[in-house]
Amino acid sequence: MEIPKTYDPRSAEERWYSHWMTKGYFHSEPDDREPFTVVIPPPNVTGVLHMGHMLNNTIQDVLVRKARMEGKNACWVPGTDHASIATEAKVVQKLRQEGIKKSDLSRDEFLKHAFDWKEKYGGVILQQLKKLGASCDWERTAFTMDPDYSDSVINVFIDLYNKGKIYRGVRMINWDPEARTALSDEEVIYKEVNSKLFHVRYKIAGSDDQWLTIATTRPETILGDSAICVHPDDPRYKHLHGKFAIVPIANRTVPIITDEYVEMEFGTGCLKVTPAHDVNDYELGKKHDLETIDIFHDNGIVNENGLHYAGKDRFDVRKEIAKELDDKGYLVKVEDHINKVGFSERTDSVIEPRLSLQWFVSMKELAAPALENVMNGNIKFHPDKYKNTYRHWMENVKDWCVSRQLWWGHRIPAYYYGDGEFDFVVAKSAEEALIAAKKKSGNNGLTTADLRQDEDVFDTWFSAWLWPISVFKGLTEPGNAEIKYYYPTNDLVTAPEIMFFWVARMIIAGYEYMGELPFKNVYYTGIVRDKLGRKMSKSLGNSPDPIDLIEKYGADGVRMGILISSPAGNDLPFDSSQCEQGRNFTNKVWNAFRLVTGWEVRPIEQPKSSQKAIEWFEARFNQELANINELMDKFKISEALMAIYKLVWDDFCAWYLEMIKPGYEQPIDQATLDQTIVFFEQLLSLMQPFTPFVAEEIWHLLRERKDGDDIIIAPWPKVKTVDQAVLKQFTVAEEVIINIRNVRKKNNIANKVRIDLFVKKNAELDTAFDSVIVKMGNLSQMEYTTEKIGNANSFLVNSNEFFVPFGELVDVEAEKSKAEEELSYVKGFLNSVQKKLQNEKFVAGAPEQVLASERKKEADALQKIAVLEEKLAGLN
């Protein structure tokens, strides 16, 4: 049977994924094994796979697959998030294309469209994850709007309300005038934009011609001014303290107040205060008890407070009012100015700070255990530098505005029965609400028809924060077998961008509702960037389609490509050449398999060199295995992968297989082949979490397997004692072999030409690997001598001289300069060592161990110098 020269991932990937599914390897049920639980960061239900998901989910899959091999009961729960704003925006857009306006639909009609959309496009992303090889327990696929999940969300809100953690309040919020919804701070993107700074003068009340000049980027908000503020220490304005100014156009008289908040250097040092339309002004307004004048409707159109501008758009008004100010002599000057403006993450329209009645969760107390348990290490962050960022945020945590003016999501279970500020109740259903409302109002005549449920839904994160609990029904069926078994989960893999949106809040919910941490480790991935360092995004169009990449390089290749250079928390500058490297690796392994499987076994004696090779690889494998385990424990996943890559490619393929490889058309002995296959299997085991498909494929081709003998559930190798002596011996042999290759190269001696090697032993030299040297160097003989060999290329390993005689072709000058170069290096080295040893302070201060090592270095160097000098003398 002819085995193809290159590995073809396609058929193997489909075949093995469906095999794993059929066997139920991904499915988990509680049993007596140790659980290993990971919950997926649920992607948006209508999303498609992008490179960020690839990175994130590959890492999770590696962790889960390794845990499975370690004999743990691995459970990776997949699912999707309803993503209220993003999904609603998509549905609105789609309806608009069909000529349907959201405002023409009832809530129920709109939700029907939304669910249709979800049915059609929802879960595409989960199908794509299967192509990547994600070993999720698909039977557990969850959705944040599943009936049971929704119950948890509503229950939690009611519970928090009953605990007094929920309040309804007027707050300055980020208003998206296009989507007509409040946004959380995190949904606002600040961008630098070129704008104008308008200098406008206000007349001092009671004066004839006394003015003060303010600078503003938003002259239209003049109509909402309720004060002028200056710095109390600003000498320019001391005479105005306690006076009043007249707002241009509006002709209102407002106080001139002082506050240290004002930056004297900025603009004119005079600040107009518009509490209704600026966060900082709002704070000032509260502090100084100022009037709040709202001049906008919720869509950004000026309202009746805007006098003759009522009914006009905010940006038009800005231009028109600037003109009116100018015409009336109020506009002093206009400067170009760069300032930061908030934009809506979803609609990209300019955010309008706005006072609005919203629902809030009071966070301070809830956050306390979440802060403590990260800082004390109960929950570990990888890399742990994120603890600082986390602490800073949690110590200054702000109350959480959880209401959104949308329909797609969990509707807020608040019912109003009157027009008063507190004429509402919070309840699970209209029926329960009615009972509560009767009680609260004292009006027993109320009927359900008198109740109006709040129109708003919850912030998406108000459901996502329950994810690790609610996927196991921990809130609706408290104490059930699954939540007891799987919670707390083990590792969470996510992006640092959502540390506050999500991670922090899951931790809060964990302590509040389970009394325990939701996960033990948080691994923060970096941001996937393109070659130019730009974040990969759909809008930039710089993100490759992951599915195309998988088609091109194979899932294993892509998995490797994405992991090979992505240390935790560092950005991943992605380049498809990395996938090429991954694909090349799978092909390398494939060819190693081709080699091993092509040998014919005969009852021949095992060569000494093969014996030594096996001894060495055994030691080498275990040495690296210990290293890999350590790296994995520290979540240094890309380093672990690199170690495996080198172990397979360099140690196994380039060294081991070459050492045991029989000559052309020569047979191999049984013992060597058997051991080689065992080594191969162990390597495949290490590869399995990273490149599961090629590992499974070769696993089954290497030998006949019984049903169920699959590498996905094979045990992770155990570390055995490492024979350090063998490793040390091999290092010497390796150096000799590399030197021989150099001699061949310099003299153009073909590899197939056999050569002689003479060794003059000047120092300790282990001969254990001589048979390997003979084989790898393709030597006709290796002979020990006490004499120098003339007319030969020579090199030095640990002060021992090696000679490769080769006719008359030896370049004496080259040999000389090589020896001189080496001599001068060793002398320099000796010098530095002796300088240290002569330094009394060093001898007094350095620990004994360091001293001993310095003395040994000195002795070695002295011996080497003697050999080199003798050699040079011989050449002259």
Next chain:
RNA sequence: GGGGGAUUAGCUCAGUUGGUUCAGAGCGCCUGCCUUACAAGCAGGAUGUCGGCGGUUCGAAUCCGUCAUUCCCCA
């Protein structure tokens, strides 16, 4: 404006508690090879003021200060 990182080879990154001439890996690059597993390969090779300056120390990529550059978060 406030807070937190980062700066080591052309690129992406390692570098434990200061101690081998310690400056490393992968990729890329250069040279030579289609050597019967693999050219998606083999063999060999080069590359650095460890961002600058100052300090502590017998000794600093590592500790301290400062400046510069840069990224992130918050306002």
